[in-house]
Amino acid sequence: MSSILIATISMGGLAAFFAVMLSIVHERFKVEEDPRVEEILSCLPGVNCGACGFASCRSLAEAIVKGEAAVNSCVAGGGSVAEKISRIMGVESGSVKKKVAFVRCGATLSERSKKATYQGVNTCRAANILMGADTACLYGCLGFGDCEEACLFDAIKMVDGLPRIDLSKCTGCGRCVEVCPRGIIVLDSFENTNYRVKCSSLDRGKKARQVCTKSCIACRRCEKSCPYEACWVEDNLAHIDPRNCQLCGICSMVCPTGAIVKVE
Amino acid sequence: MARIILILLGAVLVNNFVLRYFLGICPFLGVTGRVSSAIAMGFSVTFVMTLTAAIVWPINHFIIQGLHLPFLEYVSDILVIASLVQIIEMFVRKTSPALYRALGIYLPLITTNCSILFLALFIPLRKYSFLDSIVFGFGAGIGFTFVMLMMSAIREELDFAEVPKSLRGAPITLITAGLLALVFMGFTGLLGSA
Secondary structure, three states: OHHHHHHHHHHHHHHHHHHHHHHHHHHHOOOOOOHHHHHHHHHOOOOOOOOOOOOOHHHHHHHHHHOOOOOOOOOOOHHHHHHHHHHHHOOOHHHOOOOEEEEOOOOOHHHEOEOOOOOOOOOHHHHHHOOOOOEOOOOOOOOOOHHHHHOOOOOEEEEOOEEEEOOOOOOOOOHHHHHOOOOOEEEEOOOOOOEEEOOOOOOOHHHHHHHEOOOOOOOOHHHHHOOOOOEEEEOOEEEEOOOOOOOOOHHHHHOOOOOEEEOO | OHHHHHHHHHHHHHOOOOOOOOOOHHHHHHOOOOHHHHHHHHHHHHHHHHHHHHHHHHHHHHHHOOOOOHHHHHHHHHHHHHHHHHHHHHHHHHHOHHHHHHHHHHOHHHHHOHHHHHHHHHHHHHOOOHHHHHHHHHHHHHHHHHHHHHHHHHHHHHOOOOOOHHHOOHHHHHHHHHHHHHHHHOOOOOOOOO
């Protein structure tokens, strides 16, 4: 009995001694960490998926506090998490422009011409390796829906051979951008203007018209008619400078193929 | 004095914990990718070992043996080691966040580093005096640092060497470790039984 007592007391005493030592050292070497890091960390999903581009949820939280990452960087968490974090950071979540995916091709299945019959693997990546499979256009959408499959948020639906993006569901994670072998999907914040060139073709006008009825044919009508010098044609493709655009919509009206659209 | 030097040399070279007793292999292979982090790890372990030796000796002498509680030796040793590692972790985190990140999981893992428990169990076995055991702990730490430094320097060079494809990565590291251990076998018996 007494040996149990002695053992308990001696070990308890030792433990208490080390506990006191530890707490003293803890006070002495306290790391001044921004309390917001812990708060943000508790909002994040904590699965360390890495979709934000940081190694862990903690490193994202630290980057947000430092201002190196946007409050809506967490892809997996989506809107609700972004809102919580923006409240912690004191940033209005409304002032944070969300980026969404935009498809730079507007030709549905019937509008693009076929050059062959394709019976291979039904993915865009496989088709792209085979010189674009049956799609005559070398730049446009292949229509097999790799992006639809890649989307974790059910925001992409293939409609008539073309991905349709549900802007309310799109989180701007960029998985579709990565997976598209032709690089026609871009992340866009739609700042200032929502007029966009819905084509990626760098073909000359004649060739572009041969393969597709919706492509930009580099006719420069938009460039000539834009009163604000916001449109220009480069490498046989029209571009719109969002800084100059005044939303008049003339470019969209004069475009003979309807390649310039207003994104709602 | 000669005894102290003998104990020191014995711990550093002849009975090197890593290459003679194969203790602490985990950080030996895990943190030796870069010289800077290997040295930092080595000094962290040296610090923990020296302090462990200094604290374990009185605990062992006065509590374990004084009160006849030999069955509590492991418990008290682990208590000491865990507390020391916690202290050094807080210290490193405060003084060098970069080092804290570089050491990563290996820093808290010093707690479970077998070389330190071995040291704590070895001291009463050898019947060292208080000063002897501190020197022994310090020497063991220096020996660990020394081996970590050698290994990391070799591994940094290995990055530029033409290693056969099948041996790249872990295999060549293990071969290097084995060759180093062979080299250290050359010290066997150098200092008699020390």
